[in-house]
Amino acid sequence: MKIRFSAILISLLFILSFFSFHVVNTSIASFWYIDFEFWMDGNQTAFITVTLVFTDTGYNLTGWEPLPRDFSNFSGAAHFGDVEGDVFAQVICYESHDFSLGQLDEGVYTFTLLGVHDEVGWYHAMETTVFEVGFPADINDDGKVDIKDIAIVALAYGTHNLDPKYNPDADIYCDGKIDIRDIAFTAMHYGE
Numbered sequence: 001m002k003i004r005f006s007a008i009l010i011s012l013l014f015i016l017s018f019f020s021f022h023v024v025n026t027s028i029a030s031f032w033y034i035d036f037e038f039w040m041d042g043n044q045t046a047f048i049t050v051t052l053v054f055t056d057t058g059y060n061l062t063g064w065e066p067l068p069r070d071f072s073n074f075s076g077a078a079h080f081g082d083v084e085g086d087v088f089a090q091v092i093c094y095e096s097h098d099f100s101l102g103q104l105d106e107g108v109y110t111f112t113l114l115g116v117h118d119e120v121g122w123y124h125a126m127e128t129t130v131f132e133v134g135f136p137a138d139i140n141d142d143g144k145v146d147i148k149d150i151a152i153v154a155l156a157y158g159t160h161n162l163d164p165k166y167n168p169d170a171d172i173y174c175d176g177k178i179d180i181r182d183i184a185f186t187a188m189h190y191g192e
């Protein structure tokens with residue numbers, strides 16, 4: 001009986017914690033307006049400018065932080081905290097930040113901005129943007145996307161970066177493997 005009671009209690013706590021986490025996540029998302037702009041400087045270094053606006057009062061931005069890259073996925077974090085004192089004061093934060101992504105090969109990449117509440121410490125994925133470097137579907141660099149480009153990806157299909165048949169030019173999503181996404185991307189730009 002005792003065991004069953006603790007099992008029910010643990011289950012209830014688990015459900016409750018999941019539910020409250022979910023509620024916090026949903027409500028916090030409405031505090032932001034996010035805009036991404038991808039650009040490159042004269043040295044072929046890539047940047048993402050993130051513009052973030054609080055559309056509600058009671059919070060302030062405390063800083064930005066670049067997070068580790070995972071293949072073609074980049075992420076950065078915006079830290080924020082509660083405004084001390086009168087939370088009903090009109091505090092609308094509007095700030096931009098440049099995240100340097102370094103020099104990138106032609107391809108398709110993603111950038112996700114995470115929100116970190118300094119006091120609570122949790123991460124919340126706020127928004128993701130997908131951006132292209134160069135003209136990745138033109139794999140043989142002859143200025144057009146045609147059957148030759150599709151053939152190059154098809155030949156490398158199913159390989160990963162340790163295979164001799166792996167072709168990094170055909171790895172459009174830069175994730176170390178040639179799969180259906182790389183073929184689909186090339187096909188989507190066919191004729192350009």
Ligand SMILES: [Ca+2]
Pocket residue numbers: 137138139140141142143144145146148149
């Ligand atoms: Ca081509």
